[in-house]
Amino acid sequence: MASRLDLVIPEIAGKQGDNVALKIRSELNRLENLLNPYLSDSIIARVNRFAYHHEVETGSELIHLLHRCIRYVQFTSGLFDISMLRTKQRLKEHAHPDDYASVRQQTSAITSVILNEEKNTIRFLSPDVQIDTGAFGKGYALDRIRNILSEEGIANAFVSFGESSLLGMGLHPSGNAWKIRLNVPGNDAECEISLSDAFVSVSGNVPKFAESPPEQKVHIIDPRTGKAVNTTGVVAVVAKSGLEAEALSTALFLADPDDYQSIMKAFDCSLVYRLMPDKAGKITKYSFKNSDQ
Amino acid sequence: MSRDLPESGRREFLKTFSLMAGGTALLSTFPSMAKLYASSVNKSPSQPVVRLGVIGTGSRGQYLMQMLQNVPDTEIVAVCDDFKPHLDQAVALTGGKASPYSDYRRLLERKDVEGVIIAVPLHLHAAIAIDAMKAGKHVFSEKSMAKTTDECASMLKVHYQTGKILQIGHQRVFDIRFVRGVQWIRDGHIGPVTQIRAWWHRNNDWRREVIPPSTERRTNWRLYREYSCGLMTELASHHLQVANWVLDAHPVSVTGTGSINYWKDGREVFDNVAVIYTYPGGVQFIYDSVISNKKYGLEVQVMGPLGTVEMEAGKYFLENPPPAPGIVQLINSIEKDLFEVVPVGGPSWVPENPSEDKGTYFINKILYSDGSDMQLVAFAEAVRQNKIVPGLAEQGYLAGVATLLGDEATLTGKTIYWPSELEVEAIKKTAEI
Numbered sequence: 105m106a107s108r109l110d111l112v113i114p115e116i117a118g119k120q121g122d123n124v125a126l127k128i129r130s131e132l133n134r135l136e137n138l139l140n141p142y143l144s145d146s147i148i149a150r151v152n153r154f155a156y157h158h159e160v161e162t163g164s165e166l167i168h169l170l171h172r173c174i175r176y177v178q179f180t181s182g183l184f185d186i187s188m189l190r191t192k193q194r195l196k197e198h199a200h201p202d203d204y205a206s207v208r209q210q211t212s213a214i215t216s217v218i219l220n221e222e223k224n225t226i227r228f229l230s231p232d233v234q235i236d237t238g239a240f241g242k243g244y245a246l247d248r249i250r251n252i253l254s255e256e257g258i259a260n261a262f263v264s265f266g267e268s269s270l271l272g273m274g275l276h277p278s279g280n281a282w283k284i285r286l287n288v289p290g291n292d293a294e295c296e297i298s299l300s301d302a303f304v305s306v307s308g309n310v311p312k313f314a315e316s317p318p319e320q321k322v323h324i325i326d327p328r329t330g331k332a333v334n335t336t337g338v339v340a341v342v343a344k345s346g347l348e349a350e351a352l353s354t355a356l357f358l359a360d361p362d363d364y365q366s367i368m369k370a371f372d373c374s375l376v377y378r379l380m381p382d383k384a385g386k387i388t389k390y391s392f393k394n395s396d397q
Numbered sequence: 398m399s400r401d402l403p404e405s406g407r408r409e410f411l412k413t414f415s416l417m418a419g420g421t422a423l424l425s426t427f428p429s430m431a432k433l434y435a436s437s438v439n440k441s442p443s444q445p446v447v448r449l450g451v452i453g454t455g456s457r458g459q460y461l462m463q464m465l466q467n468v469p470d471t472e473i474v475a476v477c478d479d480f481k482p483h484l485d486q487a488v489a490l491t492g493g494k495a496s497p498y499s500d501y502r503r504l505l506e507r508k509d510v511e512g513v514i515i516a517v518p519l520h521l522h523a524a525i526a527i528d529a530m531k532a533g534k535h536v537f538s539e540k541s542m543a544k545t546t547d548e549c550a551s552m553l554k555v556h557y558q559t560g561k562i563l564q565i566g567h568q569r570v571f572d573i574r575f576v577r578g579v580q581w582i583r584d585g586h587i588g589p590v591t592q593i594r595a596w597w598h599r600n601n602d603w604r605r606e607v608i609p610p611s612t613e614r615r616t617n618w619r620l621y622r623e624y625s626c627g628l629m630t631e632l633a634s635h636h637l638q639v640a641n642w643v644l645d646a647h648p649v650s651v652t653g654t655g656s657i658n659y660w661k662d663g664r665e666v667f668d669n670v671a672v673i674y675t676y677p678g679g680v681q682f683i684y685d686s687v688i689s690n691k692k693y694g695l696e697v698q699v700m701g702p703l704g705t706v707e708m709e710a711g712k713y714f715l716e717n718p719p720p721a722p723g724i725v726q727l728i729n730s731i732e733k734d735l736f737e738v739v740p741v742g743g744p745s746w747v748p749e750n751p752s753e754d755k756g757t758y759f760i761n762k763i764l765y766s767d768g769s770d771m772q773l774v775a776f777a778e779a780v781r782q783n784k785i786v787p788g789l790a791e792q793g794y795l796a797g798v799a800t801l802l803g804d805e806a807t808l809t810g811k812t813i814y815w816p817s818e819l820e821v822e823a824i825k826k827t828a829e830i
Contacts, residue, residue, distance in 0.1 A: 108717065110724040114731050267721055267743050279736030284723070286742045296738055306742050340742065 107242060107266030113253075114260055114277045124256050128249055135245050138166060139237040141189060151226050152189065152234040159225040167224050170217070172347065173240055177214050179370035180355035185327035187214045189236035242269040243305055243350030250346070262299075268306045269346060272299025286340055286379070295377050295389055297342060302374070305349035307357045308338035326358050333358065337380035337387065343373040352376075361390065368394045447777045450475035450510040450534075452501045452525055453517035454487035456605075457539060461514055462490050464770045471777045477504045480615070501525055505532040512562065512780040514773075515539060518618040519625050523548035526563065527555045535562035537776045541634035542797025544626065546816075549797045550824050556790050557828035564776050564786075565793025567638040571775060572768030574711030577759035578699070579643055581713060587701030590644060593682045594698045595636040597628075600691035602660050603668075620664035626804040627666025628655075628686040632695075633803060638796035639697050639708055640674070640682045647795045648674035648682065648802070650814045655807035659689040672803045684803075712756035791821050 111128065113121060140146045151160045173186045216230040228234075242265045250271055253261050260274035262282050272282030281298040286306065297304055307324065324333045339357040343349035348371045356376055359367060364376060376392040447470060451458055454476050465471055476487040477498040484497050498504040504513070505528060512535035515525050523543040526536045536556075542565050543549045556563035569575045582590060607616045618624035619631055641647055653672030660668040668689065674682040697708040704715045723741030730737040779786055798819050806813045817823060 108721075110721065112724065112727055112731070262727060264721065264724060264741055267723075267741055270742055276736055277731055278734045283736070283738040284742050285738045285740045297742075304742060338743070 107268075109266075110264040111249075112262040113258055116258065120256070124253070124258065127252050127256070131248055131252060132245060135241070135248065139241045139244070141235070141237055148235055148237055155226045155228040156231045156233070159220065159223070159227045161223070161225050164221075164224050167219050167221055167226070169240075169244060169347075170226070170235070171219055171221065173351065174214060174217065174219070176348070176351040176355075176371075180351070180359070180367055182214070182327050183355035183358045183367075184239065184351045185214055185325075186235055186237070186239050187217055187233045188239075188325045188327060189234035190232050191325055191330055193234075239354055240347055240350050242266060243303070243346035243348070245269075246271045246303055246346030269350060270299065270304040270306075271302075271346060272304075273301055275300060286338065286377070295340065295379060297340065297375075297377070299342070302342050302344060303346040303349040304340055304342050305346070305353040306338055306340045307350075307353035308379075309334070309336050324354060324357060328358075335380070337378075339379070340377040341373055342375040343371060345372060348372055361392075364392050365395055368392065444470055445781060447471045447780050448474045448509050448511055449777070449780075450477065450504045450507070450513045451487065451495075452477045452504060452513050452515050452529075453521075453539075454478040454483045455480070455516065458483070458514070458516035459487060459490060460769075461516055461539075461773065462487060464773050465514070465777075467770055468774050468777050470781070471773075475504045475507055475510055477501045480612075502528065505529055505534060510534060512537065512776065514776075518615075519630055520544045520618075520623065523552050526552050530555045530559045530561040530563065533559070533561070535776075535780045537562075537564045537566065537773070538793075539566040540638075540793070540796070541565075541626075541630040541800050542793050544624075544630070544801075546798050546801050546819055549794055549801070550819060550827075553790060553794045553821070553824045554828045557825055560785070562776070562779050562785050563790040563793070564772070564779070565790070565797065566772060567635060567793060567796060568768035568772045569635060569639055569708075570642065570768065570789070570792060571771035574759055575639060575642075575708055575768070578706045578708045578711065578713070581759065582643055582699055582701075582706055586713065586715075587699065587704035587706060590680055590699055590701050592680065592700045593640050593643065594700070595640070595682065595684045595696065596693060597632040597636065597686045597695040598691050598693050599688045601688060602662065603688050604662075617664075620666055622665040625666060626801065628668075628670050628688070629672075629800050629804040629807070632686050633670070633672070633684055634796050634800040636684060636695075636697050637674070637682070637799045637803070638792055640676070641795050641799065642792065643699055643708075644676050644680060646677050647815060648676050648799050650675050650812050651799070651803045651806045652812045653803055653806040654810065667807060670803075670807050672806060674799065674803065707756065710756065710758075711760060712758045714754050714756045794821065794824075 109132065111125065113124065116124070136143060136146065138147050141148050141152055143149055147162050147166055151162060154160050170186070176184050177186065216228055216233045217235070218227040218229060220227070246263060246265055246269050249263055250273060253273060258273070260277065261271070262273070263271040270284065276282050281300040283296060283298050284304070286295040286297070309324070325331070326333050337357075339353050341349045341353040341356065343352065352368070352371050352373055355367060356364060356378070361378060368376065373394050375394070378390045378392070379387050382388045449465070449471060451462055451473055454462070455478070458478070462473060465473060473491050473495050475498060476484060476491070476495045477500070478484040478487065479499050484499065488495055488497050504510065513529045515522060515529070515536060515538040517525060519541060522538050526538045529536050543552060552563060603619060605616050607613045614621055614624075619627065625631065651672055651674045653670060655667030655670035657664065657668050669685070669687040671685040674684070676682060695709055699706040699708060702716065704713055706713045721741055723739045726737065727739045727741070730739070775786070798815070802813045802815065
């Protein structure tokens with residue numbers, strides 16, 4: 105997943121700490137082989153390569169995971185879309201805005217992904233669909249890490265996966281939660297979040313993004329247009345599941361704030377922070393509580 | 398003469414020396430050398446002056462003489478060259494104090510000369526160095542060691558037989574950037590060394606002005622096979638010494654190629670070479686050299702699974718970036734029983750540019766020395782103490798032989814293996830007979 109994982113477990117004996125770290129490392133290696141589309145022998149790479157030509161058997165874990173993701177696609181009216189990897193690659197290859205339309209024409213919707221939960225197979229109905237695990241992989245991995253920590257009897261821990269996906273389990277040894285402040289360059293608005301048995305996912309574009317060459321400005325794709333989104337700003341979602349937090353943060357970055365509540369209702373999410381530039385370009389913070397929680 | 402060194406220059410010089418001796422770096426790279434450094438830094442005011450002769454007073458010889466001006470308590474009492482203009486310049490450099498000789502054998506007859514600095518064309522190194530050691534003189538000879546592997550072996554053998562110092566001018570052994578780099582690698586910071594990549598690129602014809610025209614071959618001796626092996630002996634030997642030092646081994650084999658593809662001016666040595674040396678354990682040392690492009694200059698990159706060391710730049714790079722500052726702060730706060738807000742969390746997008754890691758310097762200060770002067774300090778000190786630095790002659794020998802095997806590979810297109818008779822232990826045995 106091409107990201108650094110930082111794991112902080114307070115007050116753990118050295119040997120147990122080594123053991124836990126080894127288990128987590130082993131699990132991450134397993135997930136790499138399942139979900140990294142850039143590893144030629146990974147399961148998702150085989151799916152992306154062959155699923156248009158024939159059904160690809162994947163085992164039940166990936167089918168269940170993709171099934172959940174497709175539900176999130178539905179909950180977000182398609183703003184969270186896991187089928188955009190090929191679109192993303194094409195946008196990088198044809199970075200000029202004039203190419204967007206033709207790229208979009210080649211792109212098919214998530215409805216072209218067919219999961220067979222009895223046979224644990226995947227089939228694509230369009231040659232232009234490829235699964236982009238970058239949209240949810242780290243969140244899922246954090247869920248798995250949380251399970252390992254719980255199984256090991258660890259109640260208090262803090263985990264950062266590439267800084268964009270975070271988990272605070274239990275409490276800071278000297279406090280009543282894990283308190284973080286979002287580290288968003290160019291952001292004057294303070295955004296502190298208290299985490300206790302909760303995940304945070306952060307989606308968005310830092311100011312440096314705007315200065316980058318076009319081929320590098322392909323980070324978040326708006327499935328409605330097939331275009332890369334150039335807006336500078338950040339959305340942070342606090343949720344009880346890493347996977348849900350990650351799906352939701354991407355969708356809410358694209359969504360109109362008026363639609364936030366209706367989207368949030370479908371998720372086990374408590375809080376959303378939106379840090380976006382106002383008309384004067386100053387980043388302003390808005391927070392949204394899930395009215396269903 | 399060095400007693401006349403201005404006090405400020407001397408202080409700077411000794412400060413650098415002290416920096417070299419500090420810490421444990423030298424103790425594990427060249428244990429005996431630390432003693433030389435220490436004694437030089439803490440010298441007694443009444444220590445004896447070392448009297449040296451310089452054989453070969455062309456540009457390199459004069460450069461070394463200028464360095465010697467800064468070495469405490471040394472004196473150049475004799476100079477030798479068979480090219481009179483160079484000899485006259487050398488005498489002038491000593492303020493007329495050094496006696497001139499056109500035949501090095503006459504210089505070697507002087508009883509007061511304790512050691513000689515040899516800076517003659519490559520093909521003459523062995524004969525003069527061997528004669529000097531047999532005449533009871535300690536020897537500092539410019540790199541590369543000699544023009545043939547047999548000559549290298551003979552020099553090492555005479556060194557063992559006479560007990561005289563034999564130091565080859567690989568100044569990187571005395572360059573603090575390299576000393577610290579080797580130590581850092583040995584401490585395991587980059588994991589096991591898996592590959593070394595090095596290059597030396599220049600953009601010039603490598604010619605020197607010829608006056609008069611009849612002296613073309615002797616002036617531009619580096620360009621002719623009779624006297625030199627070109628880029629391999631004149632440049633690659635330095636980086637081979639570094640590779641041997643880093644890996645604490647010599648190559649098992651070498652393949653390579655070379656050609657004259659740009660400077661087609663009658664020269665006989667290649668103007669570009671590319672060689673791959675294989676070390677024990679399958680570690681490759683990949684080297685190339687050209688004199689038609691200087692964009693990439695020179696470097697030795699030592700790579701392992703955890704990081705890279707750029708020896709010439711004197712800096713290192715870690716494969717895995719350090720933890721986010723926020724995580725470090727979190728750990729600190731837990732250890733201090735503080736409940737603080739941790740600055741962590743942000744979007745995952747980063748530019749797909751090459752790593753912007755500028756590396757970390759081993760020494761955060763402008764260096765006074767690149768080792769060229771330090772090697773002379775060490776030599777003078779070793780002569781004063783009449784002590785051989787264990788392993789130093791072997792460094793020169795192994796680099797010299799590796800260089801020549803690489804040259805043979807470029808000439809034949811074959812894989813050349815290190816001959817068993819050229820192992821150091823084999824030379825020691827022949828020296829005992």
